[in-house]
Amino acid sequence: PHADPQAGAAVKAADRAHVFHSWSAQGLIDPLAVAGAEGAYFWDYEGKRYLDFTSGLVYTNIGYQHPKVVAAIQEQAGRLATFAPAFAVDVRSEAARLIAERTPGDLDKIFFTNGGAEAVENAVRMARLHTGRHKVLSAYRSYHGATSTAINLTGDPRRWPSDQGSAGVVHFWAPFLYRSPFYSENEQQECERALQHLEDTIAFEGPQTIAAIILETVPGTAGIMVPPPGYLAGVREICDRYGIVFVLDEVMAGFGRTGKWFAAEQFDVVPDLMTFAKGVNSGYVPLGGVAISAEIAATFDKRPYPGGLTYSGHPLACAAAVATINTMEEEGVVEHAARLGETVIGPGLRELAERHPSVGDVRGLGAFWALDLVRNKETREPLVPYNAAGEANAPMAAFAAACKAKGLWPFVNMNRTHVVPACNITEAEAKDGLAILDEALTVADEHTIY
Numbered sequence: 075p076h077a078d079p080q081a082g083a084a085v086k087a088a089d090r091a092h093v094f095h096s097w098s099a100q101g102l103i104d105p106l107a108v109a110g111a112e113g114a115y116f117w118d119y120e121g122k123r124y125l126d127f128t129s130g131l132v133y134t135n136i137g138y139q140h141p142k143v144v145a146a147i148q149e150q151a152g153r154l155a156t157f158a159p160a161f162a163v164d165v166r167s168e169a170a171r172l173i174a175e176r177t178p179g180d181l182d183k184i185f186f187t188n189g190g191a192e193a194v195e196n197a198v199r200m201a202r203l204h205t206g207r208h209k210v211l212s213a214y215r216s217y218h219g220a221t222s223t224a225i226n227l228t229g230d231p232r233r234w235p236s237d238q239g240s241a242g243v244v245h246f247w248a249p250f251l252y253r254s255p256f257y258s259e260n261e262q263q264e265c266e267r268a269l270q271h272l273e274d275t276i277a278f279e280g281p282q283t284i285a286a287i288i289l290e291t292v293p294g295t296a297g298i299m300v301p302p303p304g305y306l307a308g309v310r311e312i313c314d315r316y317g318i319v320f321v322l323d324e325v326m327a328g329f330g331r332t333g334k335w336f337a338a339e340q341f342d343v344v345p346d347l348m349t350f351a352k353g354v355n356s357g358y359v360p361l362g363g364v365a366i367s368a369e370i371a372a373t374f375d376k377r378p379y380p381g382g383l384t385y386s387g388h389p390l391a392c393a394a395a396v397a398t399i400n401t402m403e404e405e406g407v408v409e410h411a412a413r414l415g416e417t418v419i420g421p422g423l424r425e426l427a428e429r430h431p432s433v434g435d436v437r438g439l440g441a442f443w444a445l446d447l448v449r450n451k452e453t454r455e456p457l458v459p460y461n462a463a464g465e466a467n468a469p470m471a472a473f474a475a476a477c478k479a480k481g482l483w484p485f486v487n488m489n490r491t492h493v494v495p496a497c498n499i500t501e502a503e504a505k506d507g508l509a510i511l512d513e514a515l516t517v518a519d520e521h522t523i524y
């Protein structure tokens with residue numbers, strides 16, 4: 075990257091004048107002007123390069139500017155840049171086929187959306203129409219998107235300001251042994267107690283009122299809590315017993331992130347509906363969707379499905395998906411992610427946990443890991459309180475600043491940092507990132523109390 079601070083200043087000035095940013099107090103943000111990106115890296119106009127341990131918002135699973143995907147988008151733009159959703163279009167058909175071939179079980183029909191939240195909205199709509207029931211159960215530790223139903227299903231504090239329309243949404247506790255809501259001492263107890271809690275919630279809500287249970291297969295933004303063995307199978311069984319539609323949200327966990335095409339494969343579970351987005355085409359063009367079981371699809375064989383989007387199955391987005399999936403297959407990206415987790419990232423992070431008093435827990439798989447930072451390993455008190463802002467969040471802010479100063483762009487959420495690089499990051503690049511984390515964690519260590 076070459077420096078061009080003047081160009082950067084112009085980009086920044088226009089941004090500050092006219093771009094209204096997500097989730098932010100507009101007057102308090104200072105967005106970095108980005109000059110370019112390639113693979114696992116991006117760089118600014120000062121010529122400073124960052125190793126991206128966030129994959130954007132955990133979506134560039136094949137890295138930035140993969141030449142095969144860029145070429146496919148260019149080729150499609152020259153051939154047929156757009157076409158309305160009611161028609162059969164070659165790249166749309168092919169993208170749907172490639173996705174359906176990889177989804178578990180009989181999830182063989184694909185409804186395309188522009189992103190994850192719309193996928194969740196439509197999955198819930200399908201479940202409600204299919205069952206004739208209204209309520210939807212979701213986990214407190216979850217993120218499902220920012221549109222009206224999706225934000226109400228979301229458990230994290232971003233839900234609070236948008237909670238008005240939450241009629242019919244009920245939250246419950248999913249398993250999380252490190253911060254167990256059930257006082258469990260091992261994975262098996264956590265699994266059994268979490269399933270009993272879900273049963274109790276259903277009993278008190280009235281099973282005949284519940285259309286769906288939605289869970290992230292491996293919750294992402296909320297902290298990458300890999301569910302204990304048997305939990306998802308248990309939820310599947312409960313759903314079957316009460317005629318509840320089981321929705322797995324694989325918007326973040328899907329398309330190689332956990333070292334399988336879909337995380338559901340890790341747990342040998344088949345949902346009735348599965349939402350996806352992000353990694354489906356690494357976000358080169360917005361795309362998401364719902365994979366639909368044969369039984370739910372049949373509900374809409376004779377009866378029209380009352381939902382649609384102008385850009386459903388947009389040809390540019392579908393061409394990007396076809397190229398992404400084929401490239402991931404050719405280059406073994408999914409297997410690479412699995413190997414990275416087992417041999418580089420997992421062992422590397424566990425080694426950091428041994429040496430740093432601020433690292434309380436390491437969890438994850440594939441290219442999908444979290445460090446739970448604490449003030450004290452015995453008490454497990456989080457390094458910063460839940461939903462901390464300003465001064466209360468200073469230790470995490472200092473940690474993030476230390477990473478950036480050393481050329482690593484970290485994913486930071488509450489008291490956690492997530493290691494979620496491109497799934498095709500090389501072993502050497504991943505190790506470089508871990509070495510920077512090692513240095514930056516000394517800043518977090520200063521805030522521990524022993």
Ligand code: PLP
Pocket residue numbers: 131188189190191192194217218219220290294295323324325326327351352362
């Ligand atoms: N579901 C999950 C699990 C997510 O992680 C996200 C985004 O981070 C969404 C849904 C929402 O997706 P989008 O931002 O594309 O609407």
